Amino acid sequence: MTLGADLLTLTDEGLYCPQGGFHIDPTRPVERALITHGHADHARAGHGAVLASDETLKIMAVRYGEGFTGMRQRADAGETLDINGVLVSFHPAGHVLGSMQIRLERGATRVVVSGDYKRQADPTCAPFEPVACDVFITEATFGLPVFRHPEARDEIAKLLASLQTFAGRTHLVGAYALGKAQRVIAELRAAGYDRTIYLHGALEKLCRLYEAEGVDLGPLETVGRRSKELAGEVVLCPPGQLADRWARRFGDPVTAIASGWVRVRARARQRGAELPLVISDHADWDDLRATIKETGAGEVWVTHGAEEALVHWCRGEGLAARPLNLIGYGDDGEAELDAGAAIPDGVPAGETTERETMAGKAAGG
């Protein structure tokens, strides 16, 4: 029995604290849910009661409507709550607006559930705060040493350079609606880009929410009926829209994708990125390792991505580590989109007969 198993167990719904009687980021409706952040794979509708940061509650209300939960309770960063003898506190995770790590303490055991997090600076949310613990449950979306995210400003510089080279083409940037889109906009502003940025309708509500929460995004407008007149402008849309009919209205746009995955060329190409922008809201390999060390945890549970490499590294560092195969996460736009990908349909098989014979003959000859 590992240390953290006293406090948290794995159920079909996800992580569960039996003593406290609550789930964390459950993947199905439960009675009581603690939610780290507003991404759809972590924050689902239909729970009996939700405890989350104020921003996360607002994000959920925007996405699911005000009736997304029976009861809601706001958790302020750093404030400690006692839930059936378990001390619970929320701490900024630096992932998206309102994202939190959740710390649990009972007896001598302190567990931190990271949720999704990053260590890079992000003008649109509070920075990650390291929290000392015995057991650290970390995400590992980019848990391979090939993932070391460059500075976002350098990636934005690529976009600005392309706007100069291809001044007559719309620059269509695929960015997830919650977090990534606002970060790309804020980084563009930080780089001095002050023209109106155009949004696919699906991004508008969350951008307005960010603005209402005090994040300055500069002049924004929805694309609406505009099409070719947006030549030379920056347009943001959800990544799924890049290959959709909707994108055709811009004629011959430059297709950019803001994601950590586009660091790997084959993946970038697979998604149709002509201008890959390696901008991620998850910790990269170096930051995952640094964060694990910073927490002082002797035991690490690795979830949400490439568990194997990080577990291997932890063990090499003398830490107890195990993969936690949580199912149903990784749907926040940085997750593996190609899981269900297959060879394009309609590939003719040829009307050959005697395949085995012929194949054998060719191989032998």
Next chain:
Amino acid sequence: MIRFARLLDRLSFEPRRSAKLALMREHFIETPDPERGLALAALTGGLSFRHAKPAMLRALVAERVDPHLFALSYDFVGDLSETIALIWPNGEGGDASPPALQEVVARLETARRGEVPALIAGWLDTLDETGRWALLKLVTGGLRVGVSARLAKTAVAGLGSLQPDDIEEVWHGLDPPYETLFAWALGTGERPRSDDPVPFRPPMLAHPAEDRDLDDFAPAEFAAEWKWDGIRVQAAAGYDGSGALRRRLYSRTGEDLSAAFPDLVAALDVEAVIDGELLVVIDGEVRSFNTLQQRLNRKSVTAKLMASHPAAIRAYDLLSLDGEDLRDLPFRDRRARLEDFVARLASPRIDLSPLVEVAGLEELAQARNAPETLHAGADAQAIEGLMLKRWASSYVPGRPKGQWFKWKRDPHRIDAVLMYAQRGHGKRSSFYSDYTFGVWREAGEAGEELVPVGKAYFGFTDEELAEIDRFVRQNTVNRFGPVREVRHDTEVGLVLEIAFEGLNRSTRHKSGVAMRFPRVARLRFDKPPAEADRIETLEALLPADERAPASLRKTRAG
């Protein structure tokens, strides 16, 4: 090196020809000599240092990275150079600044074999991910960023008001870093004085003949020749300033093949430029394309191979003779000069491609499918069909309309581009042996795209299987279980000549056609994928009653 890396990075993701040209032009304008010229040399395959081998790179990275983590990463990324570029520790180089391309090229050209690993490791330490990726592409000799030599030269031409063929004509007399070429292209210098007595002359190409092209075919206006199953070449010989005869053998894309065919080059001892077919001829008989292929893709050749696979040229045009440019003459006159020339030459290595003298279209159609019934004799199996050349045609580079046609014999053969490869079964389970191939079609705003038209899993030899398998592994862009998607764009891809027995309309398939009995007839590593066939070529082969009206086809394509 950093600018060059950025250029390669952008090019590698850019599918549009026009955008690739824009990126290269921008690079050539903003980058000073000699860096831009070395970039041009790299893009045109003109750098000549010894390339680093994968084993050496693996050894380098093994010194720095946990092998288990490397293995997991390589498995995820799928490309050795890229994995190393991404996983290489950052910040090991201290204050050292990244090398200029010039330094990389100069050091690698002079380095002894044992010095190369330390050089590369030192540079990797100073570069970032993109820089390391570009460096590794460069030192392993395979840029694979979807830019052909021709496209890079087109970008240079576009710096000012030159045409790509202007560049081709001076190209072989120039060396990296091409300072005089850039000056000329930018309008700040004279046309580089070409001391090259044997420049490449861009070839004239034929259109595939479809039935409708021949509907109002006037036999008297056309010469008919056999179409030989070899490689189109240009054999050129001319005197240089010192009075020495210089000779060169070019592929039809301007690649210099001389080193692989010294036997043939030696036979060119008259000042002339011949357009013809490269073949292997033994005892006066043309051998199969496969036999010829064993002499291709080689930097040098052994005496043994030359003896067992003697090369010859079957000449069909004469572009220049005794310093006189004949290209403006009509084909009728050039042909007369050619016949006279070949007769005088009397070389066993250079003979004349005979004319097919028949009266009408009907007989031509028969000759196309049964060349052995005419004068082709023992060489009939090396005939792919007919060439129809307008007697009045002057020799115009490119593919002028209505002048030359190629009319292939049955079985139907098309040049398709390999798109996906799947691992085989049993004995072939470690080989990518099942191929999905496609042909070009129009894709609206996006330009041209490949649409899959069939699958083939036989027709090749074991050696060819190994070659395709190597290509697949080196050009994988995606994996779907046992299936790999390989690079298949206009610039990079493997052209497969597919032979098949017939074609039917099919609603089950995206392309709308299904092939009967498709097989890989041969590998066309020599053919740029952009020149593979188009869907229209296939649709024209459909039985007349299965041809969909054009409007229907358009809907499907959209």
